[in-house]
Amino acid sequence: MRKCVSGVMTVALWASIVQADEPENSKWRKSKQLDARVYLASADVAVSIRPALRPADEVWRVSAEGNARFQAWLGAFRQRALDHGISSLTLDRALSGLTYDKDVIKRDRNQAEFSKPIWEYLDSAVSQRRLSDGRNALQRHQRTLERIEARYGVEKEVVTAIWGLETSFGGFRGNNRTVQALATLAFDARRAQFFETQLIAALEIVQAGDVRPNDMVGSWAGAMGHTQFMPTSFLEHAVDFDGDGQRNIWSDDPTDALASAASYLAKHGWSKGQPWGVEVRLPDDFDYASAKRDHTLMPSDWAALGVVALDGRPVPDHGRAAILLPAGGQGVALMIFDNFRVIEAYNGADAYVIGIGHLSDRLAGRAPFQADWPRGDRVLSFSEKKELQTRLTEAGFDTQGIDGRTGPNTINAVRAYQLAQGLLPDGYASLKLLERLR
Numbered sequence: 001m002r003k004c005v006s007g008v009m010t011v012a013l014w015a016s017i018v019q020a021d022e023p024e025n026s027k028w029r030k031s032k033q034l035d036a037r038v039y040l041a042s043a044d045v046a047v048s049i050r051p052a053l054r055p056a057d058e059v060w061r062v063s064a065e066g067n068a069r070f071q072a073w074l075g076a077f078r079q080r081a082l083d084h085g086i087s088s089l090t091l092d093r094a095l096s097g098l099t100y101d102k103d104v105i106k107r108d109r110n111q112a113e114f115s116k117p118i119w120e121y122l123d124s125a126v127s128q129r130r131l132s133d134g135r136n137a138l139q140r141h142q143r144t145l146e147r148i149e150a151r152y153g154v155e156k157e158v159v160t161a162i163w164g165l166e167t168s169f170g171g172f173r174g175n176n177r178t179v180q181a182l183a184t185l186a187f188d189a190r191r192a193q194f195f196e197t198q199l200i201a202a203l204e205i206v207q208a209g210d211v212r213p214n215d216m217v218g219s220w221a222g223a224m225g226h227t228q229f230m231p232t233s234f235l236e237h238a239v240d241f242d243g244d245g246q247r248n249i250w251s252d253d254p255t256d257a258l259a260s261a262a263s264y265l266a267k268h269g270w271s272k273g274q275p276w277g278v279e280v281r282l283p284d285d286f287d288y289a290s291a292k293r294d295h296t297l298m299p300s301d302w303a304a305l306g307v308v309a310l311d312g313r314p315v316p317d318h319g320r321a322a323i324l325l326p327a328g329g330q331g332v333a334l335m336i337f338d339n340f341r342v343i344e345a346y347n348g349a350d351a352y353v354i355g356i357g358h359l360s361d362r363l364a365g366r367a368p369f370q371a372d373w374p375r376g377d378r379v380l381s382f383s384e385k386k387e388l389q390t391r392l393t394e395a396g397f398d399t400q401g402i403d404g405r406t407g408p409n410t411i412n413a414v415r416a417y418q419l420a421q422g423l424l425p426d427g428y429a430s431l432k433l434l435e436r437l438r
Helices: 062-083 088-095 102-110 118-124 126-141 142-152 156-167 178-187 192-206 229-237 253-268 299-304 338-346 350-363 382-394 408-422 431-437
Strands: 277-281 322-324 334-336
Touching: 062 192, 088 156, 088 178, 088 192, 102 178, 118 350, 126 142, 126 350, 126 382, 142 156, 142 253, 156 253, 156 350, 192 229, 229 253, 229 277, 253 338, 277 431, 338 382, 382 408, 382 431, 408 431
Parallel strands: none
Antiparallel strands: 277 334, 322 334
């Protein structure tokens, strides 16, 4: 999954439809090699936001011969791990009995061609059930969350929202053995370098005594604990908040995991008291070409252009802000502040950030979004996005690559095409636009 913050880079938004008991990670953005993922683990439903990779054509290795190759790979990996400072004792404890996990590879390959639009994501991310569970979690862990907020300056509702979207408040943390899952993915050639880095990090965690190998469990893709840290993120940001000498994000007690999430946001520049975003009302003559991430003004300057809060007043000057239109010229319009970027460091998909921000607002007693979404629309599939990019480029509006991802270059190309055609230049890659190009 698009932005770079402290080495946490979203290279490609990689999402799949997952089952409700399979929460996925937010720490997929721990290196510039990382495919970002947007997952919602929920007792309501677990859905992806947007697709990027569709089901691969390659066949995963599931035979006895494949497992033999895996064991040979483990032997070679052992020496590389020793060279990284992992002890023989740790390797014996962690690698003993590992087998090739064909289910992990099956899941890795089975990426969705279609995904849910943002309004359907938000229907689940900020459902009545999640709100109820979140309020109960806030009350149940109030003292701990208040201490975390005092230490790290991250509002308790924001930490709780991350907990809720990552693992449904600890209810769906995953039960895959992390070392086995990462070893399988590191052996697989598709993203071997990234996953071997994560595997080494997992072994460092075991060696440090934070967790025993058999207790290190999580998603099939290596994300761990209540707040779904990848191993490298754990090493950089996990904290021992309860003072027991271990950074234990796997325990039924979520204290260390919640504090670690707050620590992560704090280190990436969270500003307490600043909104992540505010729903705004646009004037009839709004210049949609100005709705882009690199065009920021103070809210008072936006107000001078007619962009105001829903009550008609200027948004307070919390800092420079951009206008984000998650559904183009239709649907909710947001004025987003620097804390939006900070949440992106946790997971770079706009829908995830909006989900976290809006859930935290609702937990704090604020109102739901007021504007309607274009619920009759559907998002483009991966292949349709590639077709859109191809057709735009052939029409003279270069998307700087045909990759099936609607990043800034594609948005700019869409907007340029819309301007040339006399259309609303909101940069929104819709099915209607693709049909027009056809």
